[in-house]
Amino acid sequence: MFVSDCLGVSPEGHLTIGGCDTVALAAKYGTPAYVMDEGNIRQNCRQFKASIDEYYDGNGLVLYASKAFSCKEIYRVVASEGLGADVVSGGELYTALKAGFPADRIYFHGNNKTREELIMALDAGVHRIVVDNLTELAVLDKLAKEKGKVVDILFRIKPGIDAHTHAFIRTGQIDSKFGLALENGEAMEAVREALSFQNVNLAGLHCHIGSQIHEIEPFELAAEVMLTFIKKIFDETGFLVKELNLGGGFGIKYTDEDRPQKYTAYMQRVSTVVKKKAAQFGLPVPFVLIEPGRSIVAPAGITLYTVGAVKEIAGVRNYVSIDGGMVDNPRYALYKSSYEVLVANRAADPKDYMATIAGRCCESGDLIQENARIQKPAPGDIVAVLATGAYNYSMASNYNRIPRPPVVFVKDGESRVVVKRESFEDLVQNDL
Structure with missing residues (x-):
C-alpha cells in the first residue's frame, strides 16, 4: 500500500510509522517534523551488511553515506550495526567523531x-x-x-x-x-x-x-x-x-x-x-x-506538516498550504523529485483530490508536489510526505529565517527526539 513497509494505518484510519500514530506524533512534537523509523534503518543496515558478507565472502565493508542524513544518533546507530562511515566535510567528520564513531572506520x-x-x-x-x-x-x-x-x-x-x-x-x-x-x-x-x-x-x-x-x-x-x-x-x-x-x-x-x-x-x-x-x-x-546512504534512511523517514489554507482556483488548480516547504525539503524545487503525499488523519480514505502542496516561503517555486492525488484536506489536517529520510534534513535551510524542524526517531511504538527543533534564539545566536 505504501512505499515503505514501516508504514501502516491504525484502526482510527491514521497513518502509522514504527508502530506510532503520526497524528499523535504531530500533536506531541509539533509540525513540521521529520520522523524516522529506527527499526527500519537498522533492518536496511543489516540487509546491506549481510549481502556484502555473502557475495564477497566477508571481504568487504558497508559505508554509510553521511550526506544523506547526518546527526549524532545516526552515527551511533550505524556504528552499532557494524558499518563504516563516508563523510564529505569537516562538519560531518566532526559530528561522527563527537558521536563516538571509530575513526578507523571513517572514509573522508x-x-x-x-x-x-x-x-x-x-x-x-x-x-x-x-x-x-x-x-x-x-x-x-x-x-x-x-x-x-x-x-x-x-x-x-x-x-x-x-x-x-x-x-x-x-x-x-x-x-x-x-x-x-x-x-x-x-x-x-x-x-x-x-x-x-x-x-x-x-x-x-x-x-x-x-x-x-x-x-x-x-x-x-x-x-x-x-x-x-x-x-x-x-x-x-x-x-x-x-x-x-x-x-x-x-x-x-x-x-x-x-x-x-x-x-x-x-x-x-x-x-x-x-x-x-x-x-x-x-x-x-x-x-x-x-x-x-539514501537507500538506508530515505524509506525510513516521513515529514509531517499541518495544513493551513486550502485555496481552490476553479479551472486552474488547488493549493494546499503547509507549515513547511522548500526550507525543509528543497528536492522538488531542485529536481522536481516525486513523492507520495497523503493526509495522515485520513490515511484510510481514497485519494480523490488533486492538489499542489505549497510551502510557506516567499517564493512561487516553493512547492513540495504538483498535481498530487491526496485525500481531500481541511485546515488543521496533518499532511505526510513519504520517503523523506534522505536529503531533507541534510539539505534544510533557514531561508526566510524559518527554524529547522526536529528529527524524531520511532521504534516499536515508542518515540524520542534525536535532533531538537530550532528556536528563534538559535537563528540569531551567531549574529553580532
Missing part, C-alpha cells in the same frame, strides 16, 4: 577539501582519505610529511559511465567536477605520482556513478571498468591495488512508478563481475566497499 571524501579539513582528518586518524585531484594529493603529502605520518588514500576515478539519472546527480562521466578521468590519462598520472611520494600510501580506488539509479547494468559496467584499470596499474607499475570502493546510488521507491532493484540482486550481479574480471586478469579479488 570531497572534491575540494580545505587545508583545515585535511589537517582535521590527519589528526583524527581517519582510515582513508579519498583524494579527488592532483592538487589535493600534493597538499596531503606535504601535510602528512609535516606531521610525520603516512596517510592511506583512495583515488576517486571517473569510470565514464552515464547512469541514466538526473543530470545534477550523475557523477561518473568525464564531464563531472568529481574525480580523475581515465580517458585523458590523468588517473594513471595520479597513480604514478602517488607511488613516488613518501607520505601517502595508495590503498585503493573509488568510483561513484550517480544517485537514485534503478538499473543494475551501469554498476556492472563500472565494476568492469575499475577492475580493468586495476589490471592496467599492475601491468604498467607492478603495484597491486587492494581496495575497490564501488560507491552507492542505489535507487529507492518514492512513488508507485519507481521500480528499484533489490539490494541482493545488485550485490549478486556486481560481485559476479568483480570476481570474473579478477580471475580473468589473474588478480586477487579486492576488498570491496559500497556506500549506501
Whole structure:
C-alpha cells in the first residue's frame, strides 16, 4: 500500500510509522517534523551488511553515506550495526567523531577539501582519505610529511559511465567536477605520482556513478571498468591495488512508478563481475566497499506538516498550504523529485483530490508536489510526505529565517527526539 513497509494505518484510519500514530506524533512534537523509523534503518543496515558478507565472502565493508542524513544518533546507530562511515566535510567528520564513531572506520571524501579539513582528518586518524585531484594529493603529502605520518588514500576515478539519472546527480562521466578521468590519462598520472611520494600510501580506488539509479547494468559496467584499470596499474607499475570502493546510488521507491532493484540482486550481479574480471586478469579479488546512504534512511523517514489554507482556483488548480516547504525539503524545487503525499488523519480514505502542496516561503517555486492525488484536506489536517529520510534534513535551510524542524526517531511504538527543533534564539545566536 505504501512505499515503505514501516508504514501502516491504525484502526482510527491514521497513518502509522514504527508502530506510532503520526497524528499523535504531530500533536506531541509539533509540525513540521521529520520522523524516522529506527527499526527500519537498522533492518536496511543489516540487509546491506549481510549481502556484502555473502557475495564477497566477508571481504568487504558497508559505508554509510553521511550526506544523506547526518546527526549524532545516526552515527551511533550505524556504528552499532557494524558499518563504516563516508563523510564529505569537516562538519560531518566532526559530528561522527563527537558521536563516538571509530575513526578507523571513517572514509573522508570531497572534491575540494580545505587545508583545515585535511589537517582535521590527519589528526583524527581517519582510515582513508579519498583524494579527488592532483592538487589535493600534493597538499596531503606535504601535510602528512609535516606531521610525520603516512596517510592511506583512495583515488576517486571517473569510470565514464552515464547512469541514466538526473543530470545534477550523475557523477561518473568525464564531464563531472568529481574525480580523475581515465580517458585523458590523468588517473594513471595520479597513480604514478602517488607511488613516488613518501607520505601517502595508495590503498585503493573509488568510483561513484550517480544517485537514485534503478538499473543494475551501469554498476556492472563500472565494476568492469575499475577492475580493468586495476589490471592496467599492475601491468604498467607492478603495484597491486587492494581496495575497490564501488560507491552507492542505489535507487529507492518514492512513488508507485519507481521500480528499484533489490539490494541482493545488485550485490549478486556486481560481485559476479568483480570476481570474473579478477580471475580473468589473474588478480586477487579486492576488498570491496559500497556506500549506501539514501537507500538506508530515505524509506525510513516521513515529514509531517499541518495544513493551513486550502485555496481552490476553479479551472486552474488547488493549493494546499503547509507549515513547511522548500526550507525543509528543497528536492522538488531542485529536481522536481516525486513523492507520495497523503493526509495522515485520513490515511484510510481514497485519494480523490488533486492538489499542489505549497510551502510557506516567499517564493512561487516553493512547492513540495504538483498535481498530487491526496485525500481531500481541511485546515488543521496533518499532511505526510513519504520517503523523506534522505536529503531533507541534510539539505534544510533557514531561508526566510524559518527554524529547522526536529528529527524524531520511532521504534516499536515508542518515540524520542534525536535532533531538537530550532528556536528563534538559535537563528540569531551567531549574529553580532
